[in-house]
Amino acid sequence: MATEHTLSIIKPDATRRNLTGRINAKFEAAGLRIVAQKRLRLTQAQAEAFYAVHRERPFFGGLVSFMTSGPVVAQVLEGEDAVAKNREIMGATDPKKADAGTIRAEFAKDIEANSVHGSDAADTAAQEISFFFAGIEITG
Numbered sequence: 001m002a003t004e005h006t007l008s009i010i011k012p013d014a015t016r017r018n019l020t021g022r023i024n025a026k027f028e029a030a031g032l033r034i035v036a037q038k039r040l041r042l043t044q045a046q047a048e049a050f051y052a053v054h055r056e057r058p059f060f061g062g063l064v065s066f067m068t069s070g071p072v073v074a075q076v077l078e079g080e081d082a083v084a085k086n087r088e089i090m091g092a093t094d095p096k097k098a099d100a101g102t103i104r105a106e107f108a109k110d111i112e113a114n115s116v117h118g119s120d121a122a123d124t125a126a127q128e129i130s131f132f133f134a135g136i137e138i139t140g
């Protein structure tokens with residue numbers, strides 16, 4: 001299995017509750033390395049662009065207003081099979097369905113305010129990483 005990169009976002013519900021360190025500890029304990037990281041506040045246009053794939057979904061407006069409601073921490077995670085491994089560490093979108101020990105089971109408030117984003121495939125990971133980071137900002 002190859003070393004991969006994936007894009008993670010610690011969402012506003014988690015930054016608000018000061019959970020950045022506890023979430024990062026889960027990535028590191030599972031063997032993922034945080035190779036780039038920055039805290040920022042998304043504008044409405046940026047959040048709409050990032051989640052453009054969901055623009056026809058009924059939850060799109062709520063998702064954009066949630067994602068702009070406070071700071072996020074965008075990060076690049078590196079490791080063996082990082083895209084799938086991060087999805088495992090995150091748990092299911094709906095925290096009620098997330099396995100015990102996952103970030104969403106432990107920290108998420110509900111299906112919208114679910115604490116973390118993670119890319120869902122290698123191609124979307126590459127696109128999402130370049131949305132937030134220049135190559136020069138990523139150090140292995």
Ligand code: IDP
Binds near residue numbers: 062093112
């Ligand atoms: P994922 O984050 O697990 O990949 P997606 O289906 O890609 O889940 O949805 C993107 C984000 O949109 C979710 O993480 C969550 O914040 C929000 N979302 C997804 N489904 C719903 C819903 O049914 N109601 C409200 N928000 C939702």
Ligand code: MG
Binds near residue numbers: 118120
């Ligand atoms: Mg998704």
